[in-house]
Amino acid sequence: METLSYRHTAARRAAGARPMAIVGVVASGNLEVLVERVLPGSDCQVEISTPVTGFAKVWEAVITDFVERRSPGGLRLSINDGGARADTVSLRLAQAVRLIEEDGR
Amino acid sequence: MNPPTDGRRQSPSWYESAARDRARLLLDAGTFAEFLGPEAREMSPHLGIFDLPRQFDDGIVVGRGKLAGTPVFVAAQEGRFMGGAFGEVHGAKLVGLLRAARDASRDGGTMPVLILFDTGGVRLQEANVGELAIGEVMRAVIEARRAGAKVIGLVGGRAGCYGGGGLIAGTCSALAVSEHGRIAVSGPEVIETNRGVEEFDSKDRSLVWRTMGGKHRRLLGGAELFVDDTIDAFRAAAIALIERAPAFDLAMLKAEQARLAERLKRFGSCADGLDVWKQAGVDDPAKVPGMPADEFIALAQHIGEGRHDAR
Amino acid sequence: MTLAEILASLFPAGHDIVRQGGIMLGSGPLKSGGRVTVVGVADRTPLGVDDALVLAGHVLAAIDRGGKDPILVLIDSDSQRMSKRDELLGLNEFLAHLGKCLMMASLQGHHTVGLLYGHSAAGAFIATAMSTRSLVALPGATPAVMDLPSISKVTKLSIEALQEKARSTPVFAPGLANLAQTGAVLATWDDKRSLADQLQALLDAPATPDDQRDRLGKERKGRPKAADIAARVHDLALR
Numbered sequence: 001m002e003t004l005s006y007r008h009t010a011a012r013r014a015a016g017a018r019p020m021a022i023v024g025v026v027a028s029g030n031l032e033v034l035v036e037r038v039l040p041g042s043d044c045q046v047e048i049s050t051p052v053t054g055f056a057k058v059w060e061a062v063i064t065d066f067v068e069r070r071s072p073g074g075l076r077l078s079i080n081d082g083g084a085r086a087d088t089v090s091l092r093l094a095q096a097v098r099l100i101e102e103d104g105r
Numbered sequence: 106m107n108p109p110t111d112g113r114r115q116s117p118s119w120y121e122s123a124a125r126d127r128a129r130l131l132l133d134a135g136t137f138a139e140f141l142g143p144e145a146r147e148m149s150p151h152l153g154i155f156d157l158p159r160q161f162d163d164g165i166v167v168g169r170g171k172l173a174g175t176p177v178f179v180a181a182q183e184g185r186f187m188g189g190a191f192g193e194v195h196g197a198k199l200v201g202l203l204r205a206a207r208d209a210s211r212d213g214g215t216m217p218v219l220i221l222f223d224t225g226g227v228r229l230q231e232a233n234v235g236e237l238a239i240g241e242v243m244r245a246v247i248e249a250r251r252a253g254a255k256v257i258g259l260v261g262g263r264a265g266c267y268g269g270g271g272l273i274a275g276t277c278s279a280l281a282v283s284e285h286g287r288i289a290v291s292g293p294e295v296i297e298t299n300r301g302v303e304e305f306d307s308k309d310r311s312l313v314w315r316t317m318g319g320k321h322r323r324l325l326g327g328a329e330l331f332v333d334d335t336i337d338a339f340r341a342a343a344i345a346l347i348e349r350a351p352a353f354d355l356a357m358l359k360a361e362q363a364r365l366a367e368r369l370k371r372f373g374s375c376a377d378g379l380d381v382w383k384q385a386g387v388d389d390p391a392k393v394p395g396m397p398a399d400e401f402i403a404l405a406q407h408i409g410e411g412r413h414d415a416r
Numbered sequence: 417m418t419l420a421e422i423l424a425s426l427f428p429a430g431h432d433i434v435r436q437g438g439i440m441l442g443s444g445p446l447k448s449g450g451r452v453t454v455v456g457v458a459d460r461t462p463l464g465v466d467d468a469l470v471l472a473g474h475v476l477a478a479i480d481r482g483g484k485d486p487i488l489v490l491i492d493s494d495s496q497r498m499s500k501r502d503e504l505l506g507l508n509e510f511l512a513h514l515g516k517c518l519m520m521a522s523l524q525g526h527h528t529v530g531l532l533y534g535h536s537a538a539g540a541f542i543a544t545a546m547s548t549r550s551l552v553a554l555p556g557a558t559p560a561v562m563d564l565p566s567i568s569k570v571t572k573l574s575i576e577a578l579q580e581k582a583r584s585t586p587v588f589a590p591g592l593a594n595l596a597q598t599g600a601v602l603a604t605w606d607d608k609r610s611l612a613d614q615l616q617a618l619l620d621a622p623a624t625p626d627d628q629r630d631r632l633g634k635e636r637k638g639r640p641k642a643a644d645i646a647a648r649v650h651d652l653a654l655r
Contacts, residue, residue: 025160026159049159141652193640201649202653208650232561233561233586236542251520251523268538271512276512369465
């Protein structure tokens with residue numbers, strides 16, 4: 001298992017008030033993303049646990065792109081990866097932010 | 106998100122839904138609250154030995170909510186994570202919930218528990234602790250039922266309800282099953298691996314459905330209700346089964362002994378599900394596998410053994 | 417120990433246990449004066465629908481007679497019988513029914529004792545040994561929830577690699593010591609001493625109605641999380 005951690009400063013804080021949300025499942029080619037509104041200001045942190053080693057560069061590119069597009073300020077995203085492709089990772093990260101920005105609960 | 110009570114919208118497929126969505130949408134809108142949810146990060150301490158990724162909830166969601174206004178506990182297994190199999194943490198969450206139902210039911214009250222099965226049985230990488238968890242779950246189900254709780258099993262997930270999961274299902278007060286819901290101890294591949302393809306051809310999907318599928322279990326009396334593959338249908342079934350589930354006492358166990366003895370007598374020499382259904386009174390058994398849910402439910406009401414109060 | 421030696425040591429004054437194919441039924445006298453109902457699976461027999469129902473019937477009859485006589489379950493079984501017929505007839509219900517009858521007996525005050533003297537596995541193990549209140553074993557018992565070749569097939573790890581991993585954890589590999597460490601087995605008896613004495617001592621010990629296995633597993637460092645997780649969920653649910 002490999003663990004990776006990335007810290008960013010987003011352009012702005014994520015919308016909404018939900019404290020947390022979770023999307024996805026840990027299965028072959030899939031992953032789960034737990035997102036929690038626990039960081040100050042527009043800080044953003046992404047922690048990854050993956051059984052596929054040696055792809056830190058790809059993760060870094062995917063996360064950087066995600067932070068630029070979605071501006072997930074104030075969020076900590078924790079990933080349990082089941083060996084997902086980069087496009088699946090991007091999709092789940094976007095879903096996670098969309099869910100925590102939703103109204104209700 | 107579609108509230109389950111909104112009849113104008115298509116109710117989502119049970120089979121296609123994730124465990125947490127099944128639990129949430131099964132209950133009254135906005136009432137579901139999870140215990141030790143993913144943010145608690147209570148994961149398997151053992152999968153790391155095998156370099157396997159963990160899941161934040163270890164593949165099971167437990168919590169409380171309301172069903173048609175009545176407080177209930179709910180547990181939902183996620184069949185896509187490790188086949189929904191029982192590991193140490195996964196099992197312990199269900200044990201804790203059932204022990205709470207026992208204690209909440211002790212003073213004349215009753216706290217129903219809904220178990221949304223989706224499991225291949227014991228998680229091989231945690232075989233000993235998974236098996237032990239199943240033994241503990243069974244005892245906790247019985248203690249909860251003895252205290253007055255109704256424990257309802259809902260079976261219609263991707264992984265079916267196999268191995269020790271099948272035994273736990275057998276301890277429940279009542280079961281509802283959909284077409285996809287397979288209930289068995291030895292799965293098709295297990296029988297084929299141990300006994301050969303002549304005994305059971307696991308690739309023959311129609312044989313699998315005829316031997317352990319939802320329609321067969323309903324006609325045999327192995328499940329009280331057959332339901333369509335929607336969350337609304339399972340919700341209606343759960344409400345109905347809580348209402349009518351039998352108590353756990355000596356009279357019930359004697360009735361179950363008689364029911365199972367009768368089953369061996371009636372169907373013990375049947376070679377196939379088709380023979381069982383014929384024997385049970387189905388005029389044209391060959392039509393059963395392709396029958397739409399509503400038609401099958403009507404058929405089962407006429408001839409099935411679903412209402413026996415002996416489980 | 418052979419089954420004959422075990423029965424002789426349990427019941428030096430004789431017993432009325434009879435074999436019925438792969439199972440055994442009957443009773444024997446206790447040192448304290450009462451009788452113990454005996455059911456069992458012998459000769460590594462796989463447990464199928466027919467035998468499970470006979471065993472359950474014997475347990476139900478014991479409950480029906482009233483009183484609080486203990487029930488002893490002797491176990492040297494294979495796993496559940498793996499066959500098309502058993503699954504067609506709903507083996508899960510038959511095995512669960514046997515487990516339920518044993519658990520009902522325990523709730524009614526009959527001390528149910530499992531004595532694992534040989535092999536057992538998977539569904540048969542759950543429906544017999546695991547459904548008793550006190551599970552004890554004899555040295556040389558070989559319980560195996562899952563055998564290493566099967567685990568090897570699924571995990572795609574060699575048997576050698578699995579054996580290496582099994583040195584650091586009791587959670588997956590077969591064997592009595594591993595199961596005991598996880599809390600499944602209460603005690604391993606001494607086969608050099610009278611089994612009748614050891615059974616009597618177990619029956620005389622203070623009763624513990626609640627399931628102690630997760631706490632035992634924690635004490636023995638075989639199951640690090642189960643007891644705490646169950647307790648936390650329990651407390652959250654009742655809050």
